[in-house]
Amino acid sequence: MTAPGDGTGRGGGERRLHPVTPLRRAWAPLAVIVGWAVHDPDQAHRQLSRLTPAMLGLALAVLVPAAAVYGVVSWWYTRYAVTDAELRIRTGLLFRRTAHIRLERIQAVDVTRPLLGRLAGVAKLKLDVIGARKKDELAFLGEIEARALRAELLARAAGAAPGAAHRAGEAPARQLVRVPSGVLAASLLLLVPTWAKLAASLVVPVLLWLITHQPWPVLATAVPLVGGAVTSSVRRFAGACDWTLSESPDGLRIDRGLLDRTHETVPPGRVQTVRLVQPLLWRPLGWVRVELDVAGSSNSLLLPVAPRHIAEPVVARVLPGVTVPADTELLRPPRRARWCLPLWWRAQGIAVTDTVVAARSGLLHRRLALVPHAKVQSVRLTQGPWQRVWQVAALRLDTGANRTVTAHLRDAQEAAGLLRAQAVRSRTACRAARQDGRTARNAGPGTAWDGLGQR
Amino acid sequence: MGRTSEDQPVWTALPPGLLRMRRLLLVLWAALAAVAVGVPLGVLLAPAWAACALLPVAAAVWGWVLLGRNWRSWRYAERADDLLISRGVLWREETVVPYGRMQLVEVTSGPVERRFGLATVQLHTAAAATDATIPGLDPAEAERLRDRLTRLGQARSAGL
Structure with a gap:
């Protein structure tokens, strides 16, 4: 079974997942039936009432062991190994699948511990790989094993030698920010959509009552509406509860979650854009949410809520050498732009510093997007007919995380100048970053890296 | 350089x-x-x-x-370090792609295009939003452009 050429010399290469793993598959048929019953109670009741309890028991007695056998077999045939250059995951009995994941293409490794998994002492490992649409995952591993594997993968992705990576163990972390639960709860309550949903869930049933005067349709709409409004907020709270951001040589660590704990890593040097988002009601308090885009990664939240003076140093750690431009440093569009975008034209702004382009938008819900020059893939200037009448144009910066940062309503002359200058800046910044990355890689693991395996 | x-x-x-x-x-x-x-x-x-x-x-x-x-509005320029594409009459768009950011250069030619001796060059960067396409080129010119862009792209390769 073991393929030749395992370079690790660590327990002979291939390893199996934690023996708890088959259990999660054994309950799949039950979960399907329960899910169906919850989703469509009438239909389920009608169908199930036709079956006698004996038949039901018999069906379950067949289905559950079958699922259990399937779980055990798939567990038995799932193995993974870390070799010199890649992480290899083999799965499947009939349809074999071997995923070869090149270590230097690993963007981030997340460890998640669902509630039941925490009780059983197991964790799930999710890998963000460039070019892969969805995350590859290893579920489940023992908690200690998961941490060790994550440390090893991250260190190896950062360029450490195989032996050294194993010895290095988990890189030490230093706590930067911890979001207090009270602040998090308050920040969620201060979101306009939260209240809009609640208001809708109160207004719609009342209107229905006035129209129909029948309790059933009112209940049938009120319960899902209120439930949806409450659960989405509660889920956000539970997901972001106890949000801790700490710094380690592998990058920034995010530890979060109330019931399901998740441990994410933001790799330094691979962040394409950072956004400081300020919903309307947060602005008097000076709170911001920090979002980011990493190529090939779906994690997008860095800080759910923090005062701006705390968030800015965090941004400086994700994008080294970047200072967030103050609101006064942003250039506003010319006054005539109000004919293109009434009222909202005032909120637009752009600032170009040595390292980063910052573009602001949104009158009420403010967004400040930062793109380092080195991450700009292409620059575009667009101008529609109405914009040409008023001599304004939009500057668009395309980044590798499939996000385009747009500075709207710039003076046409200024925009043309910015377009030319930005092309030069992004090219030179990129060259500098590449040289930095090279020296950093020689210096040791995890400081900054670039190039995505195009060596 | x-x-x-x-x-x-x-x-x-x-x-x-x-x-x-x-x-x-x-x-x-x-x-x-x-x-x-x-x-x-x-x-x-x-x-x-x-x-x-x-x-x-x-x-x-x-x-x-x-x-x-529309045809008159299309034009492109190869500069020392980047490619410029300008197009559009009512909705104007000008794109700058530094050679170092190119991941892939594609030359396509559909059946109708081939009948007329035309080829399209398309540049891909790591950003999907990059819309750098030059349609209606002479196949020889398209191939020259492809080879030149690939060569320059390798020399200045920077990735993400």
């Missing part, structure tokens, strides 16, 4: 083949539409109704002018 990239771009327009192809297709479709509209109306209602066939013809005349303007 001795030259600065502040050098003025030397713009290249598209060869006339693309315009010819598009206008020919336009005339073909317009003629078909005129027949499809005019003949049934003229036969079933009254001969005067056949004048409705003038509608597609008028649209085709309008399209003829539009195609010309």
Whole structure:
């Protein structure tokens, strides 16, 4: 079974997942039936009432062991190994699948511990790989094993030698920010959509009552509406509860979650854009949410809520050498732009510093997007007919995380100048970053890296 | 890389083949539409109704002018370190792609395009939003461009 050429010399290469793993598959048929019953109670009741309890028991007695056998077999045939250059995951009995994941293409490794998994002492490992649409995952591993594997993968992705990576163990972390639960709860309550949903869930049933005067349709709409409004907020709270951001040589660590704990890593040097988002009601308090885009990664939240003076140093750690431009440093569009975008034209702004382009938008819900020059893939200037009448144009910066940062309503002359200058800046910044990355890689693991395996 | 990239771009327009192809297709479709509209109306209602066939013809005349303007608006420039593409009449767009950011250069040529001896060069960067396409090139020019861009891209490769 073991393929030749395992370079690790660590327990002979291939390893199996934690023996708890088959259990999660054994309950799949039950979960399907329960899910169906919850989703469509009438239909389920009608169908199930036709079956006698004996038949039901018999069906379950067949289905559950079958699922259990399937779980055990798939567990038995799932193995993974870390070799010199890649992480290899083999799965499947009939349809074999071997995923070869090149270590230097690993963007981030997340460890998640669902509630039941925490009780059983197991964790799930999710890998963000460039070019892969969805995350590859290893579920489940023992908690200690998961941490060790994550440390090893991250260190190896950062360029450490195989032996050294194993010895290095988990890189030490230093706590930067911890979001207090009270602040998090308050920040969620201060979101306009939260209240809009609640208001809708109160207004719609009342209107229905006035129209129909029948309790059933009112209940049938009120319960899902209120439930949806409450659960989405509660889920956000539970997901972001106890949000801790700490710094380690592998990058920034995010530890979060109330019931399901998740441990994410933001790799330094691979962040394409950072956004400081300020919903309307947060602005008097000076709170911001920090979002980011990493190529090939779906994690997008860095800080759910923090005062701006705390968030800015965090941004400086994700994008080294970047200072967030103050609101006064942003250039506003010319006054005539109000004919293109009434009222909202005032909120637009752009600032170009040595390292980063910052573009602001949104009158009420403010967004400040930062793109380092080195991450700009292409620059575009667009101008529609109405914009040409008023001599304004939009500057668009395309980044590798499939996000385009747009500075709207710039003076046409200024925009043309910015377009030319930005092309030069992004090219030179990129060259500098590449040289930095090279020296950093020689210096040791995890400081900054670039190039995505195009060596 | 001795030259600065502040050098003025030397713009290249598209060869006339693309315009010819598009206008020919336009005339073909317009003629078909005129027949499809005019003949049934003229036969079933009254001969005067056949004048409705003038509608597609008028649209085709309008399209003829539009195609010309659109074709004239397309141009590209190879500078020392980046490629410029400018296009659009009403909705103008100018794209700058540094050679170092190119991941892939694609030359495509569909059956109709091949019939007219045309090829399309498309540049891909790590950003999907990058819309750098040069249509209607002479195949030899497309290949030259592809080879040059690939060579420059390798020399200045930077990835993400």
